Amino acid sequence: MSESQKYHTISVLVENEFGVLARVAGMFAARGFNIDALSVAPTTDAKMSRMTLITHGNELIIEQILKQLNRLIDVIKVVDVSSEECVRTGLMLVKVAPSEADRKRVQESVEKFKGRILDSTDSRNFVLEFVGENEAMESLLKNLQEFNIVEVARTGNIAMQKGKAILASKSEDS
Amino acid sequence: MEMTGAQILMECLKEEGVDLIFGYPGGAILHVYDELVRHPDIRHVLVRHEQGAVHAADGYARVTGKPGVVLVTSGPGATNTVTGLATAIMDSIPIVVITGQVPLGMIGNDAFQEADIVGITRSCTKHNYLVKDVKDLQRIVKEAFHIARTGRPGPVLVDFPKDLQLHKAEYLPYDQVKVRSPRATYEGHPGQIKKGWELIKSAKKPLYYVGGGSVLSRASEELKELAYLTKVPVAMTLMGLGAFPGTDDLSLGMLGMHGTYYSNMAINNCDVLVSLGARFDDRVTGKLSEFSKNSKKIHVDIDPANVGKCVMIDVPIVGNVKHVLKEFIKLAQADAKSLPQFQKQIQPWWDQIQEWKTKAPMKYEQDEGAIRAQYAIDMLYQMTGGDAIVTTDVGQHQMWAAQFYHFKEPHRWCTSGGLGTMGFGFPAAIGAQLAFPDKKVICITGDGSIQMNIQELATAVEWKTPVIIAIMNNKFLGMVRQWQELFYDNRYSEVQMEVQPDFVKLAESYGAVGLRATKKSEVKEVIQKALAEKERPVVIDFVTTLEDNVYPMVPAGGAVSDIVLA
Numbered sequence: 001m002s003e004s005q006k007y008h009t010i011s012v013l014v015e016n017e018f019g020v021l022a023r024v025a026g027m028f029a030a031r032g033f034n035i036d037a038l039s040v041a042p043t044t045d046a047k048m049s050r051m052t053l054i055t056h057g058n059e060l061i062i063e064q065i066l067k068q069l070n071r072l073i074d075v076i077k078v079v080d081v082s083s084e085e086c087v088r089t090g091l092m093l094v095k096v097a098p099s100e101a102d103r104k105r106v107q108e109s110v111e112k113f114k115g116r117i118l119d120s121t122d123s124r125n126f127v128l129e130f131v132g133e134n135e136a137m138e139s140l141l142k143n144l145q146e147f148n149i150v151e152v153a154r155t156g157n158i159a160m161q162k163g164k165a166i167l168a169s170k171s172e173d174s
Numbered sequence: 175m176e177m178t179g180a181q182i183l184m185e186c187l188k189e190e191g192v193d194l195i196f197g198y199p200g201g202a203i204l205h206v207y208d209e210l211v212r213h214p215d216i217r218h219v220l221v222r223h224e225q226g227a228v229h230a231a232d233g234y235a236r237v238t239g240k241p242g243v244v245l246v247t248s249g250p251g252a253t254n255t256v257t258g259l260a261t262a263i264m265d266s267i268p269i270v271v272i273t274g275q276v277p278l279g280m281i282g283n284d285a286f287q288e289a290d291i292v293g294i295t296r297s298c299t300k301h302n303y304l305v306k307d308v309k310d311l312q313r314i315v316k317e318a319f320h321i322a323r324t325g326r327p328g329p330v331l332v333d334f335p336k337d338l339q340l341h342k343a344e345y346l347p348y349d350q351v352k353v354r355s356p357r358a359t360y361e362g363h364p365g366q367i368k369k370g371w372e373l374i375k376s377a378k379k380p381l382y383y384v385g386g387g388s389v390l391s392r393a394s395e396e397l398k399e400l401a402y403l404t405k406v407p408v409a410m411t412l413m414g415l416g417a418f419p420g421t422d423d424l425s426l427g428m429l430g431m432h433g434t435y436y437s438n439m440a441i442n443n444c445d446v447l448v449s450l451g452a453r454f455d456d457r458v459t460g461k462l463s464e465f466s467k468n469s470k471k472i473h474v475d476i477d478p479a480n481v482g483k484c485v486m487i488d489v490p491i492v493g494n495v496k497h498v499l500k501e502f503i504k505l506a507q508a509d510a511k512s513l514p515q516f517q518k519q520i521q522p523w524w525d526q527i528q529e530w531k532t533k534a535p536m537k538y539e540q541d542e543g544a545i546r547a548q549y550a551i552d553m554l555y556q557m558t559g560g561d562a563i564v565t566t567d568v569g570q571h572q573m574w575a576a577q578f579y580h581f582k583e584p585h586r587w588c589t590s591g592g593l594g595t596m597g598f599g600f601p602a603a604i605g606a607q608l609a610f611p612d613k614k615v616i617c618i619t620g621d622g623s624i625q626m627n628i629q630e631l632a633t634a635v636e637w638k639t640p641v642i643i644a645i646m647n648n649k650f651l652g653m654v655r656q657w658q659e660l661f662y663d664n665r666y667s668e669v670q671m672e673v674q675p676d677f678v679k680l681a682e683s684y685g686a687v688g689l690r691a692t693k694k695s696e697v698k699e700v701i702q703k704a705l706a707e708k709e710r711p712v713v714i715d716f717v718t719t720l721e722d723n724v725y726p727m728v729p730a731g732g733a734v735s736d737i738v739l740a
Contacts, residue, residue, distance in 0.1 A: 016289050019293075019304075020298065022293065026296050026297055063482060068479055070357060070478070070479075072357075073301040073321060073354065073356055074301075091305075
């Protein structure tokens with residue numbers, strides 16, 4: 001990624017209808033934008049879902065992404081939650097198969113990075129869980145490399161504005 | 175009152191003021207066609223190919239401003255609408271397409287004539303729907319029309335499973351049906367408009383760059399008023415033609431790859447560029463890094479995504495062109511005292527433009543005997559007093575029509591500008607003619623393009639539409655040939671159509687009139703005969719010079735200043 005390109009986390013409130021994910025993903029594919037990570041789940045209002053996606057690009061591309069998202073009829077609201085005004089976090093599961101000598105140190109590492117061992121039923125393989133921002137996960141993975149990473153599953157960021165700001169829906173019935 | 179899905183659909187169409195639909199029946203839409211019989215107030219035009227139906231609805235929409243409506247069956251009927259939908263979305267044309275679908279429970283089973291048309295058309299519609307419950311149908315159809323015409327217009331598709339066409343639901347009073355509305359800003363931001371006006375006033379070399387948005391928003395009167403107040407030159411894109419009279423002294427004609435020399439020079443040398451419903455398309459800008467480098471840019475567009483998409487904009491104004499122009503006019507009137515000074519300030523710019531006009535006026539070679547396509551189009555222009563509705567297909571004839579048929583008014587020019595769809599012109603002409611039975615409608619086409627939807631001759635004969643199909647027959651795919659001549663060292667690859675029908679006999683076999691002109695001296699006579707025809711479509715086979723090129727030409731990817739004059 002070049003200097004001017006940055007990762008952005010974008011929260012999108014959408015109608016909870018079939019095909020919405022395809023519309024959003026299809027728009028990214030058709031216009032040559034990237035989706036680095038994506039998570040979708042219903043909100044407390046059953047009519048709406050919330051998508052959080054991570055993308056990258058220069059300022060102009062991010063502006064186009066936000067505008068093109070806004071053009072989709074099923075999109076209710078779009079907010080770039082990359083700024084300081086937002087909190088972001090994600091979940092990562094890592095399976096490691098360390099050498100016998102390293103096994104004890106896995107426990108220490110997990111504690112150091114505030115993770116959990118979710119599975120140790122097989123004495124040679126461990127499933128670890130970590131919570132944190134996308135960027136922090138990258139450096140965490142580097143640290144875990146010495147334990148022989150065999151599998152990684154990540155959600156990417158989800159995000160929320162700080163304080164009283166909310167990603168509320170607009171009223172739009174006519 | 176309780177109604178079946180098919181009945182609800184018909185009632186909704188009538189509520190929307192639809193009295194004409196283009197379509198083709200089939201298995202999955204049978205219940206709707208059965209209901210149609212009971213609604214004689216909705217005329218149905220049976221086309222010969224579903225693609226023709228969408229282009230006809232498109233032509234209807236372009237000349238009336240009302241959404242065109244299409245009714246087809248599932249599977250192949252639905253997939254045949256795709257090119258028409260893609261054509262419409264590129265040019266922002268409101269169309270509502272209703273497709274039959276296999277019964278709800280069979281969707282996903284690879285049933286007979288099943289196609290995932292909602293999936294297929296997602297990227298070539300403004301929005302689309304699969305009806306999953308007949309209770310939603312009324313809301314969906316109302317919303318479809320609302321979305322098609324609101325903000326930046328576009329096509330909407332409604333996929334309607336066969337079983338739901340017979341399911342019953344309560345029909346509500348139409349005004350009680352709540353719909354979602356697409357985001358659309360009509361009024362421009364007053365502060366931005368003020369900024370824009372100040373920038374125009376400061377200009378020494380201003381230019382109005384007028385696109386399809388000026389036509390779609392019906393901004394012609396406002397555009398004329400502002401242009402006459404300010405005396406700023408007006409250049410139009412292919413889609414903008416007619417928004418301002420092409421014959422006016424302030425008009426610099428068409429911009430872009432095959433636009434006039436002087437409009438292209440003006441756009442590249444201006445100091446304030448005012449885009450009015452145009453989108454800085456590559457056919458206008460050429461090489462972006464070289465495009466109009468020294469100008470400050472004002473961009474008026476109803477679609478915020480268009481603003482700043484291709485070039486950096488100094489004063490973005492999101493809004494409907496008509497509304498924004500009204501505000502500009504108010505500001506201009508308030509500044510009436512300073513306008514003479516402004517006109518004096520831009521006089522040297524006009525002198526410069528005049529020089530460009532003198533250097534390279536729009537003209538074509540005059541031959542003794544052979545027919546130049548430009549001559550045939552010029553004669554069509556002169557003999558109709560520039561008053562016809564003109565549709566085109568795509569290629570050399572399209573560019574010559576744009577160059578030599580000068581429109582005084584908007585909504586008389588139907589051409590596939592964005593997608594560049596061959597086969598568009600003739601069905602679009604039928605749609606336009608049905609909208610305006612008393613107007614002269616001419617489809618200017620080529621021998622390649624016309625063969626892409628020539629089956630609609632049957633439709634045109636059946637509906638007694640006296641459309642004139644003027645074929646510029648050079649026995650080549652002329653525009654591709656031109657590129658092969660200029661950029662591939664004359665290596666012609668698959669551009670010669672060695673076998674072609676006898677277009678005169680073909681027309682006659684359909685019950686249409688067939689005419690042919692092979693010499694320049696015959697051109698006026700055949701046009702006269704064609705214009706006299708009141709009930710039958712007329713095919714004119716203009717046998718033209720074979721290897722003529724469209725000029726001026728800005729080579730693809732080149733800078734506007736690389737323009738080749740001949």
